[in-house]
Amino acid sequence: MPQARALENIRVVDFSWVRAGPWATRWLGAFGAEIIKIEWPESERGRLPSSTTPQHLEVNLNTSGNFADTNVNKKSLSLNVRSAKGLEIVKRLIAISDIVIENFSSRVLQNWGLGYDELCRIKPDIVYVSMSGYGHTGRNHAYTTFGPVAQAVSGLTHLSGLPNEPPAGWGWSYMDDTGGLYGAMCALTGLYHRNMTGRGQHIDQAQMISSVPLTGPALLDFTVNGRGSKRPGFPPGNRAHWPGTPLMSNYRGPTVAPHNAYRTHPGGYNDWCVIVCHSDEEWQRLVGVMGMPAWAEVEKFGTVIGRLEHQAELDAHIEAWTMTLGKYELTEHCQAAGVRALPVQSAEDRVEHDPQLRDRGMYQPMEHPVLGTNKVQNAPFKLSETPAVNQLPSPLIGQHTQEIIEGLLGYSHAELRAGFDDGTFWPAKRPRFPYLEDMVR
Amino acid sequence: MSGPLAGLRVLELADEKGQFCGKLLGDLGADVVKIEPPGGERCRQVGPFLNDIPHPDRSLSFWYYNTSKRSVTLNLETADGRALFQRLAATADVVLETFPPGFLASLGLDQAELRAANPGLIVCSLTPFGQTGPWRDYLSSDLLHMAAGGEMASCGYDEADVPNAPPIAPGGGNAWHTGCHYACMAIMAALVYRTMSGTGQFIDASVHEACALTTESAIANYVYRGEVLRRQTGRHHAISPTNRTQFRAKDGVYVTALISGGLNVRNVRNLAELMDHYGMAGDLLDPKYQDPAVVAASGKHVIDELLAAFIASLPAEEVYHVGQARGFTWGAVRVPEALLDDGHLHDRGFWQQVEHPELGRTYVYPGPAAIYNGSPWEISRRAPLVGEHNEAVLCGELGLSRGTLSVLTESGIV
Numbered sequence: 001m002p003q004a005r006a007l008e009n010i011r012v013v014d015f016s017w018v019r020a021g022p023w024a025t026r027w028l029g030a031f032g033a034e035i036i037k038i039e040w041p042e043s044e045r046g047r048l049p050s051s052t053t054p055q056h057l058e059v060n061l062n063t064s065g066n067f068a069d070t071n072v073n074k075k076s077l078s079l080n081v082r083s084a085k086g087l088e089i090v091k092r093l094i095a096i097s098d099i100v101i102e103n104f105s106s107r108v109l110q111n112w113g114l115g116y117d118e119l120c121r122i123k124p125d126i127v128y129v130s131m132s133g134y135g136h137t138g139r140n141h142a143y144t145t146f147g148p149v150a151q152a153v154s155g156l157t158h159l160s161g162l163p164n165e166p167p168a169g170w171g172w173s174y175m176d177d178t179g180g181l182y183g184a185m186c187a188l189t190g191l192y193h194r195n196m197t198g199r200g201q202h203i204d205q206a207q208m209i210s211s212v213p214l215t216g217p218a219l220l221d222f223t224v225n226g227r228g229s230k231r232p233g234f235p236p237g238n239r240a241h242w243p244g245t246p247l248m249s250n251y252r253g254p255t256v257a258p259h260n261a262y263r264t265h266p267g268g269y270n271d272w273c274v275i276v277c278h279s280d281e282e283w284q285r286l287v288g289v290m291g292m293p294a295w296a297e298v299e300k301f302g303t304v305i306g307r308l309e310h311q312a313e314l315d316a317h318i319e320a321w322t323m324t325l326g327k328y329e330l331t332e333h334c335q336a337a338g339v340r341a342l343p344v345q346s347a348e349d350r351v352e353h354d355p356q357l358r359d360r361g362m363y364q365p366m367e368h369p370v371l372g373t374n375k376v377q378n379a380p381f382k383l384s385e386t387p388a389v390n391q392l393p394s395p396l397i398g399q400h401t402q403e404i405i406e407g408l409l410g411y412s413h414a415e416l417r418a419g420f421d422d423g424t425f426w427p428a429k430r431p432r433f434p435y436l437e438d439m440v441r
Numbered sequence: 442m443s444g445p446l447a448g449l450r451v452l453e454l455a456d457e458k459g460q461f462c463g464k465l466l467g468d469l470g471a472d473v474v475k476i477e478p479p480g481g482e483r484c485r486q487v488g489p490f491l492n493d494i495p496h497p498d499r500s501l502s503f504w505y506y507n508t509s510k511r512s513v514t515l516n517l518e519t520a521d522g523r524a525l526f527q528r529l530a531a532t533a534d535v536v537l538e539t540f541p542p543g544f545l546a547s548l549g550l551d552q553a554e555l556r557a558a559n560p561g562l563i564v565c566s567l568t569p570f571g572q573t574g575p576w577r578d579y580l581s582s583d584l585l586h587m588a589a590g591g592e593m594a595s596c597g598y599d600e601a602d603v604p605n606a607p608p609i610a611p612g613g614g615n616a617w618h619t620g621c622h623y624a625c626m627a628i629m630a631a632l633v634y635r636t637m638s639g640t641g642q643f644i645d646a647s648v649h650e651a652c653a654l655t656t657e658s659a660i661a662n663y664v665y666r667g668e669v670l671r672r673q674t675g676r677h678h679a680i681s682p683t684n685r686t687q688f689r690a691k692d693g694v695y696v697t698a699l700i701s702g703g704l705n706v707r708n709v710r711n712l713a714e715l716m717d718h719y720g721m722a723g724d725l726l727d728p729k730y731q732d733p734a735v736v737a738a739s740g741k742h743v744i745d746e747l748l749a750a751f752i753a754s755l756p757a758e759e760v761y762h763v764g765q766a767r768g769f770t771w772g773a774v775r776v777p778e779a780l781l782d783d784g785h786l787h788d789r790g791f792w793q794q795v796e797h798p799e800l801g802r803t804y805v806y807p808g809p810a811a812i813y814n815g816s817p818w819e820i821s822r823r824a825p826l827v828g829e830h831n832e833a834v835l836c837g838e839l840g841l842s843r844g845t846l847s848v849l850t851e852s853g854i855v
Contacts, residue, residue: 342586
């Protein structure tokens with residue numbers, strides 16, 4: 001018996017592009033919703049530019065590896081929504097759909113004639129999720145974001161780095177990943193509410209604003225205690241506290257030592273591990289794992305206050321020991337003794353060397369018509385009744401145009417061909433991929 | 442109007458790993474009952490504290506992550522505590538728990554049995570590594586997850602900025618946030634499924650897997666091209682060095698100034714006009730910059746010299762706003778508290794006044810990630826005091842007499 005899907009029979013009209021929106025609909029697709037991604041090759045952003053096309057393939061609309069991982073579980077409809085005919089078609093699609101989701105700038109859908117009021121006229125209980133940079137209201141609604149800018153403006157970037165150095169920030173668009181999760185959560189809560197009450201709504205999610213609640217304790221330290229986060233020793237890097245500065249919370253958890261990253265053997269770029277002791281007992285276990293070295297038995301290291309006070313010396317001793325072991329070996333020794341330690345893992349480490357991710361099936365091979373068989377990232381949760389398992393590889397651009405136009409919307413084959421001729425389904429002068437040629441036969 | 446999850450009952454047995462997930466559900470209208478051990482959950486011991494005076498009811502971290510919840514204290518390691526929990530679970534839609542794998546089962550509170558007694562119940566176990574696998578019983582922390590999840594491998598400094606810098610774990614507890622975002626998403630999908638099927642289910646969610654999924658293209662770069670990315674100051678990891686994007690403004694605050702799509706003739710002219718307004722265009726108005734080849738060869742000069750000097754001549758907020766007004770996707774690298782002066786957030790009614798009646802005070806809290814026009818997000822109450830709702834829930838809802846409640850409290854069960 002095929003497994004049930006949590007979002008069986010839910011259809012999503014997905015205008016999203018680049019990363020944050022597509023990351024949202026990836027998950028709705030994993031839960032079993034039918035995701036119809038509306039794309040147009042002339043204004044596509046997500047497939048191109050591509051820095052993740054395999055070296056042996058030509059860079060084109062269908063060869064981005066990152067697009068392929070971000071867009072599993074979707075169908076692609078190539079459609080010029082900026083034409084009258086294209087707009088009419090997309091309205092027919094919305095009329096038989098449950099969710100409309102997009103991550104354009106704040107006025108784009110409205111300017112196309114697809115603002116929330118119009119969406120309601122087409123489908124009265126539609127759940128409309130907009131995922132713009134700054135939201136659809138407010139004086140700066142027209143501002144644009146990328147992940148790094150949303151992270152900077154919201155305060156997230158400031159929380160990352162070493163004291164007295166520039167912010168290290170985030171080495172990727174954390175708020176494209178996380179903004180995508182909020183987009184998915186908004187869609188799901190809106191859908192739940194619709195199923196319970198029969199009413200749809202517009203949910204106005206904003207990337208920059210979604211970042212702000214992720215700095216909650218730092219904000220409360222200011223609004224309640226008046227303490228700002230521009231102060232000596234903050235942010236304290238990987239430590240819970242920077243030596244020589246006043247003891248105070250760093251908003252990550254308990255203020256303890258050791259709490260740091262240490263180099264491991266053989267000293268390569270990602271040969272690091274982290275070790276944290278939350279209590280004196282955990283520290284004594286670490287001393288045991290290290291073989292009870294004489295330096296560690298000194299009284300000043302026996303208490304959390306002593307270890308915080310002599311943290312620089314403590315960290316130097318610990319690193320002299322970690323340098324003698326590989327990061328996985330060190331992790332096993334520590335964890336076997338009840339000491340908190342894990343390796344710093346690169347992408348290669350996660351895919352190839354992480355025994356836990358392997359055991360849990362985090363990266364499962366999937367066949368893609370152009371890219372071949374590659375590992376695709378799975379869901380970080382296992383649902384007992386409705387597994388969120390990847391079903392469809394990422395679509396080629398326009399791959400499902402015929403299926404949707406003829407099969408779902410009931411247009412004739414002649415109408416499909418006419419739409420290819422008049423530039424509704426593909427720019428009239430742009431060369432077509434072979435699978436598109438097959439469609440218009 | 443009430444929130445989209447009005448009418449839902451969530452029992453939360455969660456520490457730092459899951460408390461944010463309960464807040465996400467509670468602020469959207471669910472009745473989240475936090476089940477704590479007598480004396481309070483240990484996250485109440487995490488600072489900062491109100492006026493730096495530690496107390497289970499004064500942790501600002503706890504305040505933040507536990508809005509819109511009620512608190513009931515129950516000792517699950519006693520038969521009476523378990524029986525009360527089972528009665529509550531029979532009234533619940535969701536149980537969210539973060540105990541080590543197997544702990545609830547060892548108490549006779551296995552998820553399968555809870556669900557057998559309440560077939561619509563969704564039980565979500567959010568644990569560091571999930572319910573299975575060789576690392577299942579490993580200990581963790583936010584820093585540990587940022588290491589193994591791959592966040593640290595992507596964050597750090599250019600060698601020129603900080604020689605020999607370690608990989609950096611961004612602060613703020615984002616490993617827990619990430620685990621909670623995914624867990625919340627899975628719970629919501631299960632709830633939608635239940636509206637159609639009437640059936641609950643068990644969710645085995647892993648913080649490690651959630652973090653391992655949250656480094657954007659890093660996995661794709663490896664899977665499709667075999668590349669391992671390098672860390673750079675304040676900008677994307679990359680296979681080879683890319684232009685700086687973070688510049689120090691006149692007031693010492695940094696600005697993130699990306700040039701979308703890279704430098705081209707059009708955006709160099711746009712940049713020249715913006716900078717010329719301040720007399721800072723340098724040679725950018727020279728007609729040679731109408732030649733794409735010249736632009737392509739001038740990246741270091743335009744960005745590291747002219748753009749950096751322009752930004753150094755103005756306060757960061759001004760650079761941010763004049764840049765955005767010209768269509769540049771730029772932003773000031775603000776401290777969190779600077780957001781309290783952000784006019785846009787005020788326009789959107791972002792900040793929330795949350796009353797703490799026992800203190801006679803109202804404090805400002807951050808608001809919602811999104812505005813729901815048909816079912817508003819709302820902080821319904823400040824974080825509960827330890828056991829604040831024992832009487833309301835155990836007597837008012839389960840029908841215990843106050844005498845019984847007193848006896849159970851004296852015995853360390855409540």
